[in-house]
Amino acid sequence: MTAQPIEQAAVPAPAHAGAPVLQLTGAAVRVGGRTLWSGVDLTIGAGEFTAVLGPNGVGKSTLLKTLLGAAPTAAGEIRAPGRTEIGYLPQRRTFDAGVRIRGIDVVRLGLDGHRWGLPVPFLNRARRRAERRRIDEAIESTGATGYAHRPIGECSGGEQQRLLLAQALVTRPRLLLLDEPLDSLDLPNQSAVAALLGRICREDGVAVVMVAHDVNPILHHLDRVVYLAEGRAVTGPPREVITSETLTRLYGAPVEVLRTTDGRLVVVGMPDECRSGGPCC
Amino acid sequence: MITALSHPFFLHALLAGTAIALASGLVGYFLVLRAQTFTGDTLGHVAFTGAMAALAGGYDLRLGLFAATIGVALLLGALGRRGRPDDVVIGTLFSWILGLGTFFLTLYTTHRSSTQGNAGITVLFGSIYGLDATQTTTAVLIAAGITTAVLLLARPLLFASLDEAVAAARGVPATALGLGFLALAGACAAEVTQAVGSLLLLGLLAAPAGTAIRLTDRPYRALGLSAALAVLDLWAGLALSAQVPVLPPSFSIMAVTATCYAAAHLVGP
Numbered sequence A: 001m002t003a004q005p006i007e008q009a010a011v012p013a014p015a016h017a018g019a020p021v022l023q024l025t026g027a028a029v030r031v032g033g034r035t036l037w038s039g040v041d042l043t044i045g046a047g048e049f050t051a052v053l054g055p056n057g058v059g060k061s062t063l064l065k066t067l068l069g070a071a072p073t074a075a076g077e078i079r080a081p082g083r084t085e086i087g088y089l090p091q092r093r094t095f096d097a098g099v100r101i102r103g104i105d106v107v108r109l110g111l112d113g114h115r116w117g118l119p120v121p122f123l124n125r126a127r128r129r130a131e132r133r134r135i136d137e138a139i140e141s142t143g144a145t146g147y148a149h150r151p152i153g154e155c156s157g158g159e160q161q162r163l164l165l166a167q168a169l170v171t172r173p174r175l176l177l178l179d180e181p182l183d184s185l186d187l188p189n190q191s192a193v194a195a196l197l198g199r200i201c202r203e204d205g206v207a208v209v210m211v212a213h214d215v216n217p218i219l220h221h222l223d224r225v226v227y228l229a230e231g232r233a234v235t236g237p238p239r240e241v242i243t244s245e246t247l248t249r250l251y252g253a254p255v256e257v258l259r260t261t262d263g264r265l266v267v268v269g270m271p272d273e274c275r276s277g278g279p280c281c
Numbered sequence B: 001m002i003t004a005l006s007h008p009f010f011l012h013a014l015l016a017g018t019a020i021a022l023a024s025g026l027v028g029y030f031l032v033l034r035a036q037t038f039t040g041d042t043l044g045h046v047a048f049t050g051a052m053a054a055l056a057g058g059y060d061l062r063l064g065l066f067a068a069t070i071g072v073a074l075l076l077g078a079l080g081r082r083g084r085p086d087d088v089v090i091g092t093l094f095s096w097i098l099g100l101g102t103f104f105l106t107l108y109t110t111h112r113s114s115t116q117g118n119a120g121i122t123v124l125f126g127s128i129y130g131l132d133a134t135q136t137t138t139a140v141l142i143a144a145g146i147t148t149a150v151l152l153l154a155r156p157l158l159f160a161s162l163d164e165a166v167a168a169a170r171g172v173p174a175t176a177l178g179l180g181f182l183a184l185a186g187a188c189a190a191e192v193t194q195a196v197g198s199l200l201l202l203g204l205l206a207a208p209a210g211t212a213i214r215l216t217d218r219p220y221r222a223l224g225l226s227a228a229l230a231v232l233d234l235w236a237g238l239a240l241s242a243q244v245p246v247l248p249p250s251f252s253i254m255a256v257t258a259t260c261y262a263a264a265h266l267v268g269p
Helices: A005-009 A060-068 A103-112 A125-141 A157-169 A187-204 A216-221 A244-251 B008-033 B037-057 B061-079 B087-111 B119-125 B133-162 B164-169 B174-196 B201-205 B207-215 B219-243 B249-267
Strands: A022-031 A034-044 A049-053 A075-079 A086-089 A175-179 A207-211 A224-229 A232-236 A256-259 A265-268
Touching (some): A034 A075, A034 A232, A049 A060, A049 A216, A060 A175, A060 A207, A060 A224, A086 A157, A086 B164, A103 B133, A157 A175, A157 B164, A175 A187, A187 A207, A244 A256, B008 B133, B008 B174, B008 B201, B037 B087, B037 B174, B037 B201, B061 B087, B133 B219, B174 B201, B201 B249
Parallel strands (some): A049 A207, A086 A175
Antiparallel strands (some): A022 A075
């Protein structure tokens, strides 16, 4: 981690500019008759890394589902890529140790799992070869080659996460939606996967939207933060959003953002929806 | 063995049994993968009740079998979340339905059973040697239908079984697939009941699949292996009971499946 992570984050994303990958205008979502959030404006271009932050139950995962088209909007407009252009990594429970299916087969399902029937071995060889190449490439890009042929149930949490990331990337999506992908990982794995996501974002020009419980592991990769609270949202670069003034205004209650000597951010005094007690923001 | 094949009853058993084993090996793989073997067990008990209800009402036993197993399979799916039954629902329904089965059994034995006094035992433990030509044809056709359906659904069902949320995001109708699979599992349970009986059907549904999963970590290979093992188990069981007439076929089939499963654990990883 560098000494000045926030300033670094302010550097605009490299030249992937052009038409935005994702655009929300005045979007609102209602679940069970209650408005979770409203008035969310957001524009994300290719190669940009965005984090969705906020206390538990505020509708962060619902935001991802809305972008997927799996949850309807109550108001506003959403322009997102089609299903085949989105990679999705839902909030994770790990695979049980008894799941004896190789990682590479799980990755392959990301490519062809929606097709009916069974793969026929000797039919359409050229396509199968191309698919095989793409699968190997995706696994290589997440650094999972070493254990892709082991049963996924026998892989560690971090290894499973990399395989699932390869599964999400195998279709070459323009938009990657991730729901707390670092949650079940230990600290070294958290920063390794965060760096991997940053690289996928910059080098492959994939727009990444990630729901996070703790912003610190990804802080110096981020271009933008969507902070949801009290049914509203603030959007902007992390150094503008994660500040005492902005969060106090958002919550309508005094909130203080502290910065530790190693550059980590700690939000204190938040209304008690956030019970984790940790560095939660 | 050659002499056994000259008996029509043995030929019927071999034909119907092969088709049924093939279907149950395929369905069984997904039951094990989806951790729904308990559902399979319940469907066995439901099969007993269905058959008894049909007999008590004076209908063809198979009508009750299929109506009960498919109906309850869909009911379990509807009561559970996203087409997956939960254990408490299954447990409650299961004991109630088995109780209902004893009621129909009593009704049947006291009012109707002048000709088929041991029908209860037949349903519980199977009577693969009791199939006539028409019953064999029907069993083979239904098993072929189940086999085709499972093969058609196999890939998206595999995806939805491993990773429901991601599969749904990719456009796989995960909930509908879960329900469709339960209906197939119900039909399969009714079929297997005719071969080895409702109490023993897990032997043909779960054991070959469990064995296959121990032996390979490639999903489609495991699916095929599960079906092949189920068929081989059935053949070996029938051959054993033909050689040693004192062994009932249901027993020898179960003995072979259990032996294979144990052997796979010994040699497998």
